[in-house]
Amino acid sequence: MIAGIAGLGAFWWLTIPKVIPATALPPWKPDPANGLLVFNAAGCSSCHAVPGQRDRTRLGGGLAIPSPFGTFYVPNISPDPVDGIGRWTEADFVSAVTQGSSPARTHYFPAFPYTSYQHARLEDIRDLFAWLKTLEPVPGKARDHEVAFPFNIRRNLGIWKLLFMDGKPFTPEPARSVQWNRGAYLVNALGHCAECHSPRNVLGGIIASQRFAGGPNPEGEGWVPNITQKGLGDWSEKDIAYFLETGQMPDGDTAGGSMARVIRNTSQLSADDRAAMAAYLKSLPAVEGPRPPARTKQ
Structure with missing residues (x-):
């Protein structure tokens, strides 16, 4: 007792x-x-x-x-x-x-x-x-x-x-540029990109070793893409910034679903802030994430 x-x-x-x-x-x-x-x-x-x-x-x-x-x-x-x-x-x-x-x-x-x-x-x-x-x-x-x-x-x-939760405030990295640190802050803090673009464990917590590596859509339908260099290796910084402004991908496809709502917000940011986010995302090392399910043939 x-x-x-x-x-x-x-x-x-x-x-x-x-x-x-x-x-x-x-x-x-x-x-x-x-x-x-x-x-x-x-x-x-x-x-x-x-x-x-x-x-x-x-x-x-x-x-x-x-x-x-x-x-x-x-x-x-x-x-x-x-x-x-x-x-x-x-x-x-x-x-x-x-x-x-x-x-x-x-x-x-x-x-x-x-x-x-x-x-x-x-x-x-x-x-x-x-x-x-x-x-x-x-x-x-x-x-x-x-x-x-x-x-x-x-x-x-x-x-x-x-x-x-670690309770730590964002701390700029002195060895990085002002632009990179601004992008890191926007992506990791305000933009909360990892919340959707990372796989989660059975308790619903982000798997730290696969942060930004994509995974099942938390909302239940579809697959959220890997936004490390594993998934965006062919994208330039200009491609990423343009996507955040217009929702248009380098292959001509456009953002849909919940990402379309995100683009409505990032399109309102300044060109400098979108470029900063692009610079940070382009710097992320390639991380292997969960494999999406194979598409069934119609």
């Missing part, structure tokens, strides 16, 4: 959702213009925009994201005070984005890519919050997630975070 109580106590302690207190936020003058840049780089509209309409700033949520663990429904992040984040404090927002913790002190499911956003600069997250507050409120609350036991027990995510 003593061991059991001690074990439960340790579990409870280790799984307490981490939050950023308001006192930890230094004085800051928000820059909404940079917030818009962060919004596009982070792809917020790809998931949070209301499905079926063209306005990327109507962030009422509702998109269904299927996964091996169940179906997640993207929440409303408009400034609506009832259904959105209109009553959130800046500390609430920073805690949600970088720690995956809600204002109610519960864990968010990692369908929200906070494992990548944890590396974002605090100033960028604060600017994003300032920009979001300038948008029109959108009423309506997304439906509840459809996640079966035991994955629906949010407290368990505290252990998951210990396994798959």
Whole structure:
């Protein structure tokens, strides 16, 4: 009994959702213009925009994201005070984005890519919050997630975070160029490219040794390509940058599915930022990823 109580106590302690207190936020003058840049780089509209309409700033949520663990429904992040984040404090927002913790002190499911956003600069997250507050409120609350036991027990995510979150901010590599470091930041932190372009283990964590090496689509249909030099070896930096602007591949094909939504965001970035992302991606060494299933002959 003593061991059991001690074990439960340790579990409870280790799984307490981490939050950023308001006192930890230094004085800051928000820059909404940079917030818009962060919004596009982070792809917020790809998931949070209301499905079926063209306005990327109507962030009422509702998109269904299927996964091996169940179906997640993207929440409303408009400034609506009832259904959105209109009553959130800046500390609430920073805690949600970088720690995956809600204002109610519960864990968010990692369908929200906070494992990548944890590396974002605090100033960028604060600017994003300032920009979001300038948008029109959108009423309506997304439906509840459809996640079966035991994955629906949010407290368990505290252990998951210990396994798959390092809490380290992005640190530039001094030996690399300013452009390369900018690309590394956009790809790994805000752009969260590895969240889809990497295979995952049975717990849903990215397999670090095969980061960016492609794998089964987390949403259940199709295959996400390898974006290391194993998959993009024939692409030039200009090819990659042009793809991020237009969605057009060197062979004339175009991006489809969820990648088409991503292109709607990266096309809004500056040419310099797309070139930086291309420079970083082109520098990734070739990594062998999972083999896609053989196509059946029609």
